[in-house]
Amino acid sequence: MVKARSRPGAAATTGAVTLSSVAERAGVSLATASRVLHGSGGRAVGDALRARVFAAAQQLGYVSNGPAQALARASSSVVGLVVHDVADPYFSAIAAGAMRVARAHDLMVMVAATFRDPELELEYLARLRAQRARAVLLAGSGFTDPGYTSRLAAQIEGFERQGGRVALVGQHGVPADAVLPGHREGAAEAARYLWELGHRRIAVVCGPRALETVAHRLDGIREALRGLGADLAERDVVEADFTRSGGRTATLELLRRNPGVTAILALNDLMAAGALAALREERRAVPAEVSVIGFDDLPQAADLHPALTTVRLPLEEIGERALRLILEEEPGYAPRAVPVPATLVMRASTGPAPR
Template identity: 35%
Template sequence: MARRQRGSSPTLSDVARHAGVSLATASRAINGSSTRTVGEDLAERVREAARELGYAPDANAQAMARGATQTIGVVVHDLTDPYFAAIADGMATAAREGRLFMTLATTGNNIDALSDVVSSLDSMRVRAIILVGARWKDDDLADTLGAAAGRYINRGGRLVTIGMELPGMDGVIVDNAKGSAQLAEHLFTLGYRRPLVLVGPVRHSTAAARSSAFVDRMAELGVEVDESHQISSDLTRGGGEVAMRLALESGLDFDVVVATSDVMALGALHEARRSGVRIPEDAGLTGFGDITSLRDVQPGLTTVRVPTDRLATLALDLALNGPGDGTGSQVVSVTPVVRDSTPPRT
């Protein structure tokens, strides 16, 4: 029988010989198996042999044996957006605490790429996939994404969403509508009566939920928001700049700008300053998300806080321990945070 050369890395065959077991038994003890198990005493003997020889298991071999890796795949739309970056960071922390690895993928704000990304992660045999994003009004997207997700789940994978909903799949749902309604109540109490709403993209269901809930609650309080004061634009800093510029060029009369995301609000703030509009003296300003970079913004931005760490923790727990059939979805509350960008109006 060939002996291992001095200085070469130990192999699984070396471990099997050292433990006095077959190669198949050593593989099942080290890599695991989706069909057969090894008694604990024998498994410990093999593991002890591996430690003595300094053998390092092959992650790919373990994935083939178990049918999945100890890796979770996390998909976000835009890693440069502080909101998505905060959730990704929370996922990394939760994964590390659970002794899991994390593969991070981004669609680059191309929502149509979601199904391809899911298929790629499926081919990598990740243990679970967590989609972080938003709901979109697109039947074709829902069909292609649903098909890719279905193939992955049928192979034994677990898929969970954050901020978006897929039929038959567990998700962590942000209560956007309630947060926006509460924001409307705060602004009404502070004396604001002429809001300008930056509603986000037409196809973006999450942005639509935030803006429509705000408009509806204001209407219940007696303040009608005309359609001319609901401007659609990208849910980005650039989108906020464009929407604010359109409002100013159109000569719209408003006393507060309500953006459906924090980055959009920051874009509106930049354009307001460039155009000579003082925030908050001439008009108030609000966002949604409470991203960490707001700490450096002056005046402090009134927003709706989304607990990103909690979203990440709940999503990972659902992915590993949830029912996996859509019945385990959880709703997370959000909280308006009033700061200097919306002082009382007289």
């Protein structure tokens, strides 16, 4: 959904109340307002006029000096980063990229973790708005719930009206600048690769489908298989937590449901690590009996045993690009979308399907 947006002016961008808005509200000239508030030649201004200027400054929250001004200045040097889980290496890599850009702009980063609770995401966005964050990067996956999406859109609109900027990682179904990781295409490529290796009994272990990232990766696999004349049966998709432990549990369940599976697509590398652990427990050789592909290419993927074939996303670059969108470029009249392609990295956890 693309929607035109008004271009916020300079005053709105910093979120600061200007001297001229104080002068306007008090019904005095800019020079008078400045004399009263900045103390230059104050004697020339009568008490009644002085009171009007001070009252206007007070009402508008104008701060001319002292701790409050320091505070106001400091707050506009903050950018917010909302992630699902800071201990998840997917998000810490995105955060590292974003923090590098923030550092180059002399900004501090406020990080909020929602633990995949859509309500908390909305709450944090409101609080970052109250904090007058200059910009907010929503790095977590969106949710497939339309009610959430429309409330998110309203929050973003309010934040932008106030001069803030918002960028997203992934499609959230809302009009804001976004970096779009190639979830669909990457997952499709992984599925086609397994097919080329001769696998016909392919299954998926995935995180919660309410996460757009999961939904898009799953769509990619489904479409690729459909293109090859095959279907992904519902019983061959096992959903669990988007973690190592979720991957282990889902794989054990999958092997119970479908002992003949020869290839497993795990929808992130943490789940793939759990899948490898489960296959080890069940004494299934990887890749001789079962091939495994992950997603993300976390730093530890190459150290798994066997080294993990996975779909690589340049996570630090995604964090960098997303923050650059809102710190280094003027807002466009329509939201921008920057695609970041995924690439398949072939390692030792995949091989030809067993006879």
